[in-house]
Amino acid sequence: MTQAVALTDFLGTTxxxxxxxxxxxxxxxxxxxxxxxNYALLPFKVARYGINPLQRLRLLLQRLGRDGDPELEWRxxxxxxxxxxxxxxxxxxxxxxxxxxxVAVFLPFLLKEFTEDGRRRYLVSRRQAEQVELDDPAFGxxxxxxxxxxxxxxxxxxxxxxxxPGANADARHARAVQMFTVRSLAFAAPPDEEWITLGYLDASxxxxxxxxxxxxxPIETAAASSADTPLGVDVEGAQLARLRxxxxxxxxxxxxxxxxxxxxxxxxxxxxxxxxxxRVTVGGRTVGHLRIRxxxxxxxxxxxxxxxxxxxLSALPPDGLVLDVRGNGGGAVVASELCLQALTARPVEPxxxxxxxxxxxxxxxxxxxxxxxxxxxxxxxxxCGAPYSAxxxxxxxxxxxxxxxxxxxxxxxxxxxxxxxxxxxxxxGFQDNGIGRVxxxxxxxxxxxxNVWQLGDLIGALAGQKEIPFRALPLGxxxxxxxxxxxxxxxxxxxxLEDYGVVPDERHHSTRRDILEDDADLMAAAxxxxxxxxxxxxDVELSEAGGSLTAVLSVLGLDRADFEVDGxxxxxxxxxxxxGPVEVVGCAGAQLVRVRGFDAGELVAxxxxxxxxETLRPxxxxxx
Numbered sequence: 235m236t237q238a239v240a241l242t243d244f245l246g247t248t249x250x251x252x253x254x255x256x257x258x259x260x261x262x263x264x265x266x267x268x269x270x271x272n273y274a275l276l277p278f279k280v281a282r283y284g285i286n287p288l289q290r291l292r293l294l295l296q297r298l299g300r301d302g303d304p305e306l307e308w309r310x311x312x313x314x315x316x317x318x319x320x321x322x323x324x325x326x327x328x329x330x331x332x333x334x335x336x337v338a339v340f341l342p343f344l345l346k347e348f349t350e351d352g353r354r355r356y357l358v359s360r361r362q363a364e365q366v367e368l369d370d371p372a373f374g375x376x377x378x379x380x381x382x383x384x385x386x387x388x389x390x391x392x393x394x395x396x397x398x399p400g401a402n403a404d405a406r407h408a409r410a411v412q413m414f415t416v417r418s419l420a421f422a423a424p425p426d427e428e429w430i431t432l433g434y435l436d437a438s439x440x441x442x443x444x445x446x447x448x449x450x451x452p453i454e455t456a457a458a459s460s461a462d463t464p465l466g467v468d469v470e471g472a473q474l475a476r477l478r479x480x481x482x483x484x485x486x487x488x489x490x491x492x493x494x495x496x497x498x499x500x501x502x503x504x505x506x507x508x509x510x511x512x513r514v515t516v517g518g519r520t521v522g523h524l525r526i527r528x529x530x531x532x533x534x535x536x537x538x539x540x541x542x543x544x545x546x547l548s549a550l551p552p553d554g555l556v557l558d559v560r561g562n563g564g565g566a567v568v569a570s571e572l573c574l575q576a577l578t579a580r581p582v583e584p585x586x587x588x589x590x591x592x593x594x595x596x597x598x599x600x601x602x603x604x605x606x607x608x609x610x611x612x613x614x615x616x617x618c619g620a621p622y623s624a625x626x627x628x629x630x631x632x633x634x635x636x637x638x639x640x641x642x643x644x645x646x647x648x649x650x651x652x653x654x655x656x657x658x659x660x661x662x663g664f665q666d667n668g669i670g671r672v673x674x675x676x677x678x679x680x681x682x683x684x685n686v687w688q689l690g691d692l693i694g695a696l697a698g699q700k701e702i703p704f705r706a707l708p709l710g711x712x713x714x715x716x717x718x719x720x721x722x723x724x725x726x727x728x729x730x731l732e733d734y735g736v737v738p739d740e741r742h743h744s745t746r747r748d749i750l751e752d753d754a755d756l757m758a759a760a761x762x763x764x765x766x767x768x769x770x771x772x773d774v775e776l777s778e779a780g781g782s783l784t785a786v787l788s789v790l791g792l793d794r795a796d797f798e799v800d801g802x803x804x805x806x807x808x809x810x811x812x813x814g815p816v817e818v819v820g821c822a823g824a825q826l827v828r829v830r831g832f833d834a835g836e837l838v839a840x841x842x843x844x845x846x847x848e849t850l851r852p853x854x855x856x857x858x
Contacts, residue, residue, distance in 0.1 A: 237451070241339050242428050244450035248333045251307045257708040258310055259298050264689065265314060265328065265713055266291040267703060271594040272692065273326060274684060274719040275732055277621055282733060285320045312423060319399040322406075322733070324468045324654060325686040327399075327421055329712035334419040336710070338453040338477050341415040341430065341446050345379060349743040354388045356411075357749050358434070360482040372436040373444050376750055380441070381433030390414075400651075401681035401733045408651035408676055412471070416478055418453060421470050453477050455710070464587075464628040464685050466570075466655030467530060468563035469714065475563065499549050502542055504532050511546045514556070516761040522550025523757070525558040526573075529565030529656045536569045540637060541855045544576045547640040548854065552771060554764035555641055556757065558648040560675060564655030567685065571629040572856070574663045575637035577645055579830065579840035582634050582667050585659055585731070586625025587685055587718040591615035594703070595623075595717075598695050625721050628685070638853040639840045644767030645670035646760045649738055654680035659720060661736040666724035671763050674738025675756065683731025684716030691717075772831045772839035776850055781822035783850075784815050785829065792839060794832040799824045824850065 253261075269276060270288055279285065294313050298304070314328045329335055342362035347354055356379045382390035395410030417425070429447045436442050453473055499511035510525040524546055531539045547555070557577075564570075575582045589595045589608055596612045599605040611624035647664050649672055658679050665672055689712060693704045707713065722729045740763060745755045770791035777784045787795060789809055797805040797818050805818040809831075821827075827850060831839030842853040 238449045239451075241424060241448035241450045244333075244337065245424060251304075252333075252709060253307055253331065255298065255304050258304070258307070259295060260705060261707055261711055262291060262295045262298060262310070262314070264705060264707060265317075266295065267594075268689065268692070268713055268715050269326075271592045272590070272598075272687075272715055272717060274588065274590045274622075274716045275321070275323060275326070276590065278719075278730060278732065279321050279323065283320065283322065287317050287320060290317050290320075308423075315422065319397065322399050322401050323684075323716060324399055324401070324470065324680070324682055325466075325684050326715045327470070327713075329420050329710075329714070331707070331709035331711035334424075335712070336452060336455045337419045337450055338474065339417050339419060339424060339448050339450050340477070340481060341448060342481075343373075343415060343446075344478065344482060345411060345414055346749045347411050347744060348746050348749055350746060355746075356387055356391075357746070359749060362481055370442075370444050372442060373434065377437065378435045379432060380435060381431075383427065383430050384433075387433075402651075402678050402735060404651040404676045404678040405654075405680040405735070408680070409471075412652060413474065416474055416481070418470055418474055419450075420453075420455065420473075424448075451477070451481075463536075464567045464718075465530075466564045466567050466659060466682065466685055466720075468654040468680070468682065469686070471563040471652070471654065472528070472530070475561070499546060501546065502534075504534050505539070505542050508532065508539070509542060509546060511550060513551055514757055516757050519553060519761055519765070520551050521554035521556060521761060521764060522547075523556045523558060524550060526562055528562055529567075529570045529573075529660065531566055531569055536566055536572070537856055539566075539569045540572045540576070543573050544638065544640040544855045547576055550641070552641075552643045553769055554643050554761065554767075555645045556648060556760045556764070557645055557670075559653055559657050559660060560648055560650040561652045562654075562657040563652065563680075564657050564682065567628045567656045567659055568633070570656040570660035571627075571663055572633060572637050574660065574667065574669065575634045576640040577664075578667060578669050579639050579837050580667065581631070582663060583723045584627035584629040584631070584634075585663060585666075585720050585723055586627050587720050588622040588625050589718055591620055591622055598692070601699065602695050622719075637856050638842050640854070642770045642772050642839050644764045644769065646763045647672045648756070648760060649674045649676075649679050649736060651676035651678055651680055653736075655682040655684070655686070658682050658731055658735060662722050662726070662731055665736055665739075666722055666726055668724070670767070671740065672736065672738040673740045673742055673756075673760055673763055675742055675744055677741060678737055679735040681731065681733050681735030683720040683733075683735075685718040685720070686714055687717040689713040768833070770831075770833075770838060772841060774829050774841040774852075776827065776829075776843050776852075778821075778824075778850060781820060783818040783821045783824065783827065785818065786815050787813055789813075789831065792831040792833050796830045796832070798828040798830070800826055 318328045343358050344360045345356045346359040358377050379387050391410045395406040398406045398409050400406035400409045432444050497513040501509045512523050514523045571584050599609040599612050607626045608623045615623050649661050661679055696702045720731045742756055742759045747755050768791045773788040775786040793809055795807045799821050807816045825845045827843040829841045843850040844853050
């Protein structure tokens, strides 16, 4: 299939039973192997949900081994989907084979949710252009949807969400809204209905109906490989996000010029689909709004990603920052954690990750250099019967030293239940390291606390060895899993991120005005939180003469500055208002100077200078 067709036409041309009996058994055998020997969250999920996925897979395998005519192939697919969905883990999934892998179904509009009078209500946020069946001029942006095939739409979404694998109630509901009109057939069965009758209120409040047909369209199927670069990403969510952009905002993907307002801060071309930066004025206060849509590095790589993040921070207003990761399905764990360091003067404590202590995971650690940090504890865990290895961070602590603090004012982080994986890790690190307040559009994040590997990553990890237990699956079928689980740090040290997620410090219920007026009430709530935090400035100019350093400081909200030269403390200055020049003697040939700013004894600001040739220069972005 190369273009969109009616769902009925697609289903009418698909072949039933493409897999032979041996191929079906292979898929189930590999699923059983991965869940039993590699899945980092199996004991946690079994205890938390009272499930027995291993026994269900064994029973399915036994059923497939019986003599006689094989049962319908879809029964196997449905059972596998149900087993994996019972884990409530968007990382650990079964991907259907062709022809379903690579196909999505959609209706020609998107929904957004808001709360009014204590009830969840839904507006049309986008409709597909040039869609013949949408010739009803009354059906468009901002109309309220009331019914879905005669069922109140809120109840229809609730029922749809009950079968989804989100890790908590908020995550399942948010996913149901997100996927209600755009769904991937790689991870779920097709809709039962061939068309739907939608009830809605037009602009005048008159109740109307429209009949819409499901369409099927090709979708990208590239899986996120994570063996070399630790990834935490919702693959299905990322695929559907791209499809939604193709269907409803194609200009964003086509690189077409977008009208720029004076409030917008330009982003380098290769990262325009990743970052959006602007100045926002709310109640007379101008703050920065920086949206991060994904932590998946593009051609710029992790270094380029973090450099652009730091550059955008320095270009935004200093009086407050609204950092927005709503809907961010994750990406590179290291990129997300290094970005945290650009927001704080204190060394960021990265979150540790653990393997399940199994013989097969130990074999992976013994044969891969990148997994050596876990090897010793894996051996000890198997010797003493511990269920997990030691927790080892993905991001090495010395890497943080290369990232300068790039923002000094107060920061509020916006989250929702669609934040997942590396974005969960980012939000948890933001909260655990005390960087700022978290404002949630939902009561929790998506709670994906792990590093995802594909079956292909496991095969590659043992490439060239004898007796490799992993086998590639037929016809594009796939398996993915959490290979390492992540734990929180700080006040939440040791708590699994999976399922529990990040609970915001404050909650904002989306309003009708948020949908119609570009998050107006949400931004007002964020600015109100910023006003509760002190404003700060810490500008330092450094010059050299006669073996001494002279610092000119412009500060706000700080009372002390400490000077460290080449790793040694050299001087401490009390600050009041904008102090005069500060001289630090005996610093000839200094290579590295750190100036730390304090407020009531708390480290809150850091400026770093490094020698470049004959001059000490401020470190303004990620060091080479």
